Amino acid sequence: MRKRLFLLIFFSVFLLTSNCCFAQQTIEKEMDVQHTVFLELGGNSIFFYNITYDCSFQLAEKRKIAAGLGFQYFPGSSDSFLFSNPFIGFSPQINYLYGQKHYLEIGTGITFLNEREGLCIPIRIGYRYQRDNGGLFWKIAFVPLFGEDLYFEMGTSKLPFFPSVGIAFGYTFKSKKN
Secondary structure, three states: OHHHHHHHHHHHHHHHHHOOOOOOOOOOOOEEEEEEEEEEEEOOOOOOEEEEEEEEEEEEOOEEEEEEEEEEEEOOOOOOOOOOOOEEEEEEEEEEEEEEOEEEEEEEEOEEEOOOOOEEEEEEEEEEEEOOOOEEEEEEEEOOEEEOOOOEEEOOEEEOOEOOEEEEEEEEEEEEEO
């Protein structure tokens, strides 16, 4: 009898308290990923434009990281004062974004060129408009370009970079990643 009473109390206490006990649980947090395609005039491009694919990942409530790859092409022309041969350039880039919908964008990258087998390093600081649910995208930035043969003459002095401004327009597609 005593054994049965013990078992009854034990199982009653076990059943009553088991609802209050929690095992370790893994909480699956969805990571917001945004895919953007845009045309940038100036900016990372040594030439006049850059067509770029950009993918951004949410790090925290107001912080994102964006990585992208841009492409530029100019067919060349015999009467062109800039490029007589076809010109192809690629520009991988990485940017840190701070804000929500309206972002401060700070980043860098490398622009590879085939014209003289050269490269330049753009540094970006600017404004970026990108809604969390996708749609119209645009940004504007000051982008100084650093490179071996890049400089800007101001009066009698030379700046060790070429100042550039980038303006971009495109579209953002939103997807979720677990």
